Amino acid sequence: MNKVVEFQQVTKAYGDVTAVKDISFTMEPGKIYGLLGRNGAGKTTIMHMITAQLFASSGEVNVFGETPYENNRVLSKLCFIKESQKYPDNFRVIDVLKVAAALYTDWDQAYAETLMRDFSLPHTRRVKKLSRGMLSSLGIIVGLASRAPLTLFDEPYLGLDAVARGIFYDRLIEDYAEHPRTIILSTHLIDEASRMLEHVIVIDQGKLILDEEADSIRGRAFTVVGPKSSVEPYAADREVIHRETFGGFVSLTVMGNLYGDDRKQAEALGLEIAPVSLQQLIVHLTNDKSGRKAEVAQ
Ligand SMILES: Nc1ncnc2c1ncn2[C@@H]1O[C@H](COP(=O)(O)OP(=O)(O)OP(=O)(O)O)[C@@H](O)[C@H]1O
Numbered sequence: 431m432n433k434v435v436e437f438q439q440v441t442k443a444y445g446d447v448t449a450v451k452d453i454s455f456t457m458e459p460g461k462i463y464g465l466l467g468r469n470g471a472g473k474t475t476i477m478h479m480i481t482a483q484l485f486a487s488s489g490e491v492n493v494f495g496e497t498p499y500e501n502n503r504v505l506s507k508l509c510f511i512k513e514s515q516k517y518p519d520n521f522r523v524i525d526v527l528k529v530a531a532a533l534y535t536d537w538d539q540a541y542a543e544t545l546m547r548d549f550s551l552p553h554t555r556r557v558k559k560l561s562r563g564m565l566s567s568l569g570i571i572v573g574l575a576s577r578a579p580l581t582l583f584d585e586p587y588l589g590l591d592a593v594a595r596g597i598f599y600d601r602l603i604e605d606y607a608e609h610p611r612t613i614i615l616s617t618h619l620i621d622e623a624s625r626m627l628e629h630v631i632v633i634d635q636g637k638l639i640l641d642e643e644a645d646s647i648r649g650r651a652f653t654v655v656g657p658k659s660s661v662e663p664y665a666a667d668r669e670v671i672h673r674e675t676f677g678g679f680v681s682l683t684v685m686g687n688l689y690g691d692d693r694k695q696a697e698a699l700g701l702e703i704a705p706v707s708l709q710q711l712i713v714h715l716t717n718d719k720s721g722r723k724a725e726v727a728q
Pocket residue numbers: 444447448449467468469470471472473474475476
């Protein structure tokens with residue numbers, strides 16, 4: 431299958447700061463990727479190399495099978511929504527939409543208008559007069575209505591309230607189902623975004639430490655709940671990554687195969703089983719692989 435993004439042993443240094451260290455990964459068409467990691471992990475640097483705003487110090491970056499640098503065939507297929515997008519001072523919301531309509535080949539104006547209503551964004555308000563959350567909504571509208579074959583959202587929801595974030599997730603999932611494309615979402619809100627993510631790439635201190643399908647990560651652990659007397663023997667020779675006690679009951683998150691014997695044994699003991707959050711697992715896996723106590727989410 432043709433790859434949308436290919437990184438081969440890519441390193442990026444800013445002077446003596448090496449932000450990205452010898453990273454290799456590929457991204458396929460028609461998938462939603464989560465690019466996750468702590469502050470300063472190197473996520474934005476990776477997105478800037480994909481979108482040809484930064485050169486790699488070494489290694490090879492290919493997008494749609496070609497180098498993206500000064501390559502209009504590639505760049506015309508990309509839409510990059512940054513955390514703090516800047517617009518000319520005199521621009522109104524409607525001017526941003528006009529520029530986007532001219533820029534993106536697959537732009538859908540009717541869809542943009544629907545999204546404008548969903549996010550209650552006023553057409554004629556000057557962009558510099560928008561609230562922080564409204565500015566984020568504008569970026570989200572441009573990103574979704576661009577329908578670009580590769581759309582990148584870099585922490586797109588600064589200042590957005592929970593309702594607006596919910597609208598973003600819902601619209602993205604609905605629209606993606608009708609118009610499959612590759613989406614890269616960089617976020618700290620892993621639990622919130624996890625229902626949309628199909629594949630997860632975790633960066634820690636510039637290194638790639640996890641590159642896996644979200645479902646396969648989720649299936650690696652689960653939570654068992656029950657009376658202490660049943661839960662503790664079950665947990666005795668297992669890896670416990672989280673523990674909560676309430677009265678005589680215990681809830682443990684254990685590493686194990688959610689779809690296999692580990693689950694059957696727990697069921698046989700009458701323990702309740704619940705899926706574990708992607709965030710909790712990633713925090714755990716990050717700790718393991720980086721050899722330090724990391725906290726992926728804020
Ligand atoms: N222009 C620059 N000059 C020097 N160092 C930089 C520059 N841009 C980024 N860095 C450094 O590179 C590292 C990675 O930064 P990057 O912005 O890619 O991280 P990030 O994962 O996107 O972080 P966040 O989640 O906080 O946005 C950090 O140590 C940062 O300080």
